[in-house]
Amino acid sequence: MRKALSLLIVLPLVAAATLSAQTATGMISGTVTDESGAVVPSAILTVTNKATGNARTLTANEDGLYSAPALPAGEYEVRAEMQGFRTEVRAAQVLAGSSTTVNMALSVGATQEVVNVEAAMAQINFDSYTVAGSIERQTIQEMPLNGRSFLQLGTLEPGVQVVTGAQGARNAPIQISILGGATNVSFTTNSTLLTLDGLSLMDMLDGGNTDLNFSQEMVQEFQITSLNFDLGTGITALGAVNIVSRSGGNDFHGSGFYFYRDHNMAAYPALKRSAQNPNPYFARKNPGFYISGPIKKDRAFFFFNFENTDQVQAVTFQPDLASIQPLANNYLSPARYHYRNVRFDYRFSDRHTAFLRYTHDGNVVFGPETGQPSVPSAWVNLHNWSDQFALGVTSTLTPNFVNDFRLGWRMWSNKEDPPGLSQCQPPCVNPNGPGTTLVGSSVFSSGVTITALQRRIARHYETQDTVSWQK
Structure with missing residues (x-):
């Protein structure tokens, strides 16, 4: 058993722009000006997630600057309002670890008049060499x-x-x-x-x-x-690879699929062909679906995903000695993978949001150890079980002070067993016997390997806190 604990605290000081980071959230920032280019301090800006309706209200500082950090990736609407000016609305896209610049240029008029502007995308960050x-x-x-x-x-x-x-x-x-x-x-x-x-x-x-x-x-x-x-x-x-999971929104979405492929549809190119077996067996079945939507509009949301892969492929054993040529064959190696994921998002208020996610990966594989050619009596039954729980809480303590907290727990269990007699495909050599190799052969091994009857389990705990503050 092995346990690990890690802690990361990041304290960026945010002005007109912020350095891009390997974080699960992004940022919208920019400047509010009038038609002449003069800054408009104290303008009120509202940044709204189009999918969930979550909104954050900000006030531009004395230099007309504003910043909305720790935003989940997705599509947003930015609204700028100021007495004596028309309201300006712009669509914006937020990418994880990136900053999207949305500059607002207000025109003189009644606040009730609304001007819609084309969408803003994540920009090249000239302040970072990443x-x-x-x-x-x-x-x-x-x-x-x-x-x-x-x-x-x-x-x-x-x-x-x-x-x-x-x-x-x-x-x-x-x-x-x-x-x-x-x-x-x-x-x-x-x-x-x-x-x-x-x-x-x-x-x-x-x-x-x-x-x-x-x-x-x-x-x-x-x-x-x-x-x-x-x-x-x-x-x-x-x-580094920074992955962001999907969440639900105010609209229901979903889709399902079933993929099937076998040796009759697409030949498996890695297998050795022979006159006795010119088209080795291969089959892959892959069903799955996802569904997402609201539990309570503008308040609670869910996302659920299910996917299985059931595959049987052939593993080629090509002897390198004349004495074991009769063992040449394409042996069947089955593998089954099961993926499950569920995520809940909840908005306590305009200032506090949270998510809870559970992700599961379970699979069973019967095949040779990686990089070790052998006959099936030396193969192993691999049983893997991996889970992750993730909790995230984002708190807008003040319009210019945001705290993003993450807590994670992950477990991996690995079990390896020798093959049963029914799994030792003919010609079966040395079933359940001691591990055996041949002098002069770099590919032959038979019998129970030294890694069989192996049990391993690892647990990992992680906390992370990111504080964003705009002066």
Whole structure:
């Protein structure tokens, strides 16, 4: 058993702009001026989340500057009002870890008159040398992905590599590397950092990316930072991936899917062909759905996601000695992955909001140990169970002082057992016998491996607090 506790406190002083950070929230900031370009101090600004109706009211300072930090990613409306001027309304998009500049230019007129202006997007931050990019929900939803792993989209950013994990890998169907950062390499710290809603997903036992996998349906967006990290990024040497989960809103949304693919539709290219077995067996079934909406309008919201993957593929064993040529075969390796996610958001008042999320990843795989070719008697039954609870509370203590608190608990349980007699596919060699290798062969092993009958469990507790203050 292993326990870990980490604490991060970030205290940025925010003026006209803020440094981009590897955080789960974003910011809207800007300047209020009149038609001549003169600043308009004391203008009242209201920043409203279009999905949930959550609103934050601000007052521009003496220089006409305003800032709304710690905003969840999404679509917003910014409204500026001042006596003697028309009300101006602008749409704005907030991305995690980014600042969106929304400058308001008020024209003389009655406050009851409303001027709507085109949407503002997240801007290039000239005050930061951070190299980062974001993949938004629309891209995740519309891009075709083999295996439905959103991390594959990381290759859209420079310096990012994505590798499909081996069937026998411990909870690592997808591994991501930034600028050569190690991924799922035992006992290394030179790894690419992954966070979900600001909380770490790092593999606590083997090192590398993550021991928690989840459906792409629950991902709102993710940000990749490759160079020049700030304090909000956390501990990493080679890149960071900041993932934000989806939440519900005032409207109901949902969709379902069922994907099926087998060797009759698409040949599996990695398998060795032979005259006896020219088209090795492969089948993949992938059902799932999500649903989200209000529990109470403008007050409470939910998001729920369910996804299963049931896959049977063949693993090729190609002998390298004449004496074991009869063992050449494509052996069946089944794998089942189960992803569940539920999130609740609640608005206590215009000043205090909170969310609670539970994410589950459970999978069972029968296959060879990663990087160890062998016949099925030396394979292992892998049972992985990974959970994360996340709590977030955002408090607007004053219009220019915002506190964002995160608390996380994560558990990973890994169990490895030797195969049963029914799983030792013919020709069955040395079932339940001692681990055996052959002199002169780099691929043959049989019998119970040294990692079988293994039990591991790790628990990780994490707290994080970010304070934003505008002078």
